[in-house]
Amino acid sequence: MKSRPLMLWSLLVLLHGVSIAQLLDPHKLLEAEPTDTWPTYNGDYSGRRFSPLIQIHTSNVSSLALTWMYRVKVAAPMRGVTNPEIKSTPLMVKGILYFTIPDHVFAVDARSGRELWHYDWVDQGGHLVGNRGVGMYGDWLYFMAPDGWFISLEARTGNERWRKKVADEKMQYFTTMAPMAVGHHVLIGVGGDAIDVPGFLEARDPETGELQWRWNTEPRKGEPGSETWPNAAAMEHGGGMTWLPGTYDRDLNLLFWGTGNPNPVTAGQGRKGSNLWTCAIVALNPDTGKLVWYFQASPHDTHDWDNVETPVLFDATIDGKPRKLLAQAARNGYFFVLDRTNGKNIISKPFVPLNWSKGVDASGRPIPDKAKEPTVDGSYLTINWGGGTNWMPPSFSPQTGLFYVNATRGYSIVYLTDASDEPEGYGGFGQPLWSQHVLEAIDFRTGKVKWSHAYTTADGTQGGNSGPGVLTTASNLLFTGDYNGNLIAFNASNGDILWHFPALHSLSNGPETYILDGQQYLVAGAGDTLYAFSLVPHRP
Amino acid sequence: MNISTRSGLAAVFVVAIAGALGPAQSDGSNENSSASAQAQKQDGQRALRTREFLGLGRQPDPQLASNGEKIFGPTCGFCHGADGRGGTGPDLLRSTLVLDDDKGELIGPVVQNGRPSRGMPAFSALTEEQVRAIAEFLHMQVELAENRGTYRVQNIVTGNTRAGEAYFKGEGKCYTCHSVTGDLAHIASKLSPLDLQAVELYPEARSYDFGGTHPPRQVTVILADGKKLTGSLKHLDDFYVSLEDEQGQYHSIAITKGVKAVVEDKLVFHRKMLDHYSDRQIHDLTAYLVTLK
Numbered sequence: 001m002k003s004r005p006l007m008l009w010s011l012l013v014l015l016h017g018v019s020i021a022q023l024l025d026p027h028k029l030l031e032a033e034p035t036d037t038w039p040t041y042n043g044d045y046s047g048r049r050f051s052p053l054i055q056i057h058t059s060n061v062s063s064l065a066l067t068w069m070y071r072v073k074v075a076a077p078m079r080g081v082t083n084p085e086i087k088s089t090p091l092m093v094k095g096i097l098y099f100t101i102p103d104h105v106f107a108v109d110a111r112s113g114r115e116l117w118h119y120d121w122v123d124q125g126g127h128l129v130g131n132r133g134v135g136m137y138g139d140w141l142y143f144m145a146p147d148g149w150f151i152s153l154e155a156r157t158g159n160e161r162w163r164k165k166v167a168d169e170k171m172q173y174f175t176t177m178a179p180m181a182v183g184h185h186v187l188i189g190v191g192g193d194a195i196d197v198p199g200f201l202e203a204r205d206p207e208t209g210e211l212q213w214r215w216n217t218e219p220r221k222g223e224p225g226s227e228t229w230p231n232a233a234a235m236e237h238g239g240g241m242t243w244l245p246g247t248y249d250r251d252l253n254l255l256f257w258g259t260g261n262p263n264p265v266t267a268g269q270g271r272k273g274s275n276l277w278t279c280a281i282v283a284l285n286p287d288t289g290k291l292v293w294y295f296q297a298s299p300h301d302t303h304d305w306d307n308v309e310t311p312v313l314f315d316a317t318i319d320g321k322p323r324k325l326l327a328q329a330a331r332n333g334y335f336f337v338l339d340r341t342n343g344k345n346i347i348s349k350p351f352v353p354l355n356w357s358k359g360v361d362a363s364g365r366p367i368p369d370k371a372k373e374p375t376v377d378g379s380y381l382t383i384n385w386g387g388g389t390n391w392m393p394p395s396f397s398p399q400t401g402l403f404y405v406n407a408t409r410g411y412s413i414v415y416l417t418d419a420s421d422e423p424e425g426y427g428g429f430g431q432p433l434w435s436q437h438v439l440e441a442i443d444f445r446t447g448k449v450k451w452s453h454a455y456t457t458a459d460g461t462q463g464g465n466s467g468p469g470v471l472t473t474a475s476n477l478l479f480t481g482d483y484n485g486n487l488i489a490f491n492a493s494n495g496d497i498l499w500h501f502p503a504l505h506s507l508s509n510g511p512e513t514y515i516l517d518g519q520q521y522l523v524a525g526a527g528d529t530l531y532a533f534s535l536v537p538h539r540p
Numbered sequence: 541m542n543i544s545t546r547s548g549l550a551a552v553f554v555v556a557i558a559g560a561l562g563p564a565q566s567d568g569s570n571e572n573s574s575a576s577a578q579a580q581k582q583d584g585q586r587a588l589r590t591r592e593f594l595g596l597g598r599q600p601d602p603q604l605a606s607n608g609e610k611i612f613g614p615t616c617g618f619c620h621g622a623d624g625r626g627g628t629g630p631d632l633l634r635s636t637l638v639l640d641d642d643k644g645e646l647i648g649p650v651v652q653n654g655r656p657s658r659g660m661p662a663f664s665a666l667t668e669e670q671v672r673a674i675a676e677f678l679h680m681q682v683e684l685a686e687n688r689g690t691y692r693v694q695n696i697v698t699g700n701t702r703a704g705e706a707y708f709k710g711e712g713k714c715y716t717c718h719s720v721t722g723d724l725a726h727i728a729s730k731l732s733p734l735d736l737q738a739v740e741l742y743p744e745a746r747s748y749d750f751g752g753t754h755p756p757r758q759v760t761v762i763l764a765d766g767k768k769l770t771g772s773l774k775h776l777d778d779f780y781v782s783l784e785d786e787q788g789q790y791h792s793i794a795i796t797k798g799v800k801a802v803v804e805d806k807l808v809f810h811r812k813m814l815d816h817y818s819d820r821q822i823h824d825l826t827a828y829l830v831t832l833k
Contacts, residue, residue: 128595195685233631378819411741411814431745
């Protein structure tokens with residue numbers, strides 16, 4: 001069942017198709033599980049990061065060997081963030097990998113690891129905290145520079161086609177998202193929380209970069225949702241940032257997106273109410289930007305728990321009925337399963353210990369405990385200050401029925417530093433106490449953790465929220481990394497470790513896999529280096 | 541492992557930085573102590589690093605900003621609020637004109653000419669110097685909201701000292717390992733209340749901060765044949781353990797079947813307790829510990 005806008009789009013695709021062969025055939029984007037291409041941030045629109053490839057399997061993974069390495073050569077330290085770190089998931093199209101770090105785009109030969117071109121942006125400010133990668137449409141790449149520029153490049157050359165200013169870095173917006181091509185739209189989101197600014201998601205024209213629609217993550221005065229804010233001024237403080245790519249269901253023609261925390265981040269006294277549409281999962285029409293449904297994960301968040309984590313799409317039979325589902329391991333520590341046709345909740349269950357919520361209401365929405373909001377003298381939380389997980393990509397294997405996430409269990413104490421009636425900025429901070437990183441395999445039917453692996457470390461205490469992502473394959477493998485520089489392959493069913501590789505840095509992106517010249521590759525970014533592995537290193 | 545250095549963490553993630561660079565030390569209660577001096581130094585580093593990370597402009601001049609505050613209040617505060625956060629007039633901390641301004645070159649003309657179409661009168665009597673000071677005050681207001689490295693905790697000592705003492709000597713079981721005349725003697729002269737409140741919960745909590753390192757730990761590695769190696773732990777992950785023995789000899793051992801690394805863990809009890817604290821107990825304990833000058 002295709003919706004009408006997509007039929008029109010298919011026609012456009014056909015018209016393009018007759019002119020010249022494109023690098024990325026837009027139909028690739030609609031394949032459920034492409035294996036010879038990694039065409040989007042998550043590999044496909046479902047966000048599952050599950051590959052049907054089975055050449056590398058549980059019996060031969062122990063002989064997986066390094067094929068090539070590519071190290072980014074840019075001046076270090078980068079402003080404010082020390083060394084370059086690859087957080088992007090490279091696109092792989094027709095034998096070429098396209099990936100980013102802040103201010104830089106690289107095209108690298110997927111067979112040899114040789115650089116083809118390098119686009120170097122000179123920023124005028126903005127955060128260099130990370131960049132999640134490029135989006136692709138036909139022969140064109142899309143990149144977000146840290147100072148609010150949305151840039152299109154020719155994929156063959158790296159030459160710039162055009163640039164559009166989409167956000168003001170002086171207002172502390174940060175632009176780190178991998179643009180996402182859906183139909184005749186390129187979707188771009190923003191981050192920002194140092195100044196209280198409103199969030200939004202935009203669709204732009206792939207040819208010209210012109211705005212098609214903008215969806216605001218807070219209602220304006222009088223609009224639906226405004227009843228969840230005390231007044232228009234509070235709504236203007238904004239938040240609800242959209243800094244990670246969402247997912248897309250072509251049959252429902254719906255985009256699914258996570259929204260970030262409201263502002264001020266930790267001082268909520270000036271914005272009483274649940275603060276829609278922040279800290280929510282929303283379903284939008286990709287052709288109009290209209291909100292179709294929403295589910296709020298953290299009503300009135302005061303803990304900086306952006307709900308941007310990937311909304312992962314899969315289908316399953318529940319009580320004998322086929323269901324279209326959406327699952328998310330949220331930063332607030334809850335694992336959610338929703339019916340993605342209407343947003344109705346099926347499962348809400350914590351995947352890490354937590355005390356910020358008093359349980360869930362009849363609609364599955366967590367009920368925040370007011371006593372656990374940040375206080376001047378410190379409010380004690382039995383969850384990591386950075387949350388139960390973060391942006392690092394999770395994975396869902398339809399074979400095991402397990403949702404895999406790199407989680408953090410921990411304790412913290414949170415302080416309010418701006419107790420005024422009209423706070424501005426963060427207004428507080430959290431003190432981490434003790435935490436531990438754990439890979440968890442969650443049964444989507446129950447929300448219970450079927451198996452977990454606490455990464456062994458020297459001191460037991462592990463800070464930070466760096467992000468090793470997860471990849472699963474149809475050969476029952478799970479690829480991820482620890483926080484000690486090891487890339488690791490697990491048995492996806494039971495958590496046994498089958499392979500590891502000591503890299504120079506810890507895994508900092510979501511690993512990916514594809515087949516090229518009949519060879520299955522595993523590609524992972526760790527620190528400033530991209531590593532490619534295969535069973536028989538391809539060296540002609 | 542890069543968790544012992546702040547720089548390793550800084551690249552990691554924006555909100556890790558929010559947590560890491562956010563914590564501010566001084567609360568003004570230890571004016572002349574070394575704890576206070578050290579805290580002030582750390583505060584300064586935090587503010588600078590957060591400034592660099594956020595890509596903010598130059599650091600505002602506190603004296604000039606203070607001069608500006610005295611002019612801003614009576615002149616501009618009626619509409620924009622004494623703190624510039626808005627009233628009948630707009631919030632100036634989120635004004636692109638203010639954020640684009642450096643030393644009054646954009647703010648100045650607006651102040652001196654007003655914006656009659658929007659009901660803002662001209663303040664043409666203000667000197668250039670006064671306008672410059674007003675601009676600096678606004679930049680400082682932006683700094684204090686935007687640069688979370690400048691945030692300072694207010695009074696966190698709100699608990700009941702006697703209840704804290706009772707908890708220390710009773711339910712909290714702190715006394716089983718600690719003594720207020722031994723290891724904790726004068727602890728409040730060494731640590732700020734904020735630090736005390738963190739370390740009373742988990743002694744290594746503050747080692748997340750600048751330059752902090754975890755103390756060395758002893759490890760015993762039991763090999764497959766039952767032999768044991770003991771020494772100072774160098775590295776441990778799921779695959780390898782390494783140590784330096786008493787003779788200074790370095791050993792690296794693959795953790796294969798039958799090999800076990802047992803790390804000395806003095807904080808087991810602290811971790812168990814983490815599941816049992818209430819906010820009241822924490823605040824009472826802090827109130828007691830700050831008396832240990």
